[in-house]
Amino acid sequence: FIPNISSNTRWENNGIIVAGGNGSGDAENQLEYPYDVYVDDDQTLYISDYGNNRIMEWKAGSKSGQVVAGGHGRGTQECQLNTPRGVILDKEMDALIICDAGNGRVTRWSRQNRT
Known part of the structure; x- marks a missing residue:
């Protein structure tokens, strides 16, 4: 797909x-x-x-976010992340898929269980 962008576009x-x-x-x-x-x-x-070893959820227009994964310091436990470098949402599973780079793993965090 090549978008049709006018030469007058600013x-x-x-x-x-x-x-x-x-x-x-x-x-x-x-x-x-x-x-x-x-x-x-x-x-x-x-x-x-x-830098905070966490995934933040930030609603449109909000002045702050909330921690939805990690946030318990850097580490290898299931409740921890180590320098996460990527995040996507798996809508079918209602879960975040996180590239937990420092631990050499990819993890799935359910959005239903945020404890």
Whole structure:
């Protein structure tokens, strides 16, 4: 597919912050080296927060997100991630599929069981 873009098209020179923007850190309104993002059908962002070893869910228009995977420090236990580098949503299984790079594994986290 090659889009038909007019030669008169002008691109916006600046962007707007849709997640984070409150300095680096581990609070729910901060990110530390966001590495990857997946956008759901309802514009919810799933952000691979590499530096905090967690996946953040950020609803459209929200000022903060919530941890939906990891967030228990870097480690190898099932409740932990180690420098996650990718995230997608498996809609059929209602689960996040996470590239847990530091542990050399790919994990599936159910969105139904967030304990």
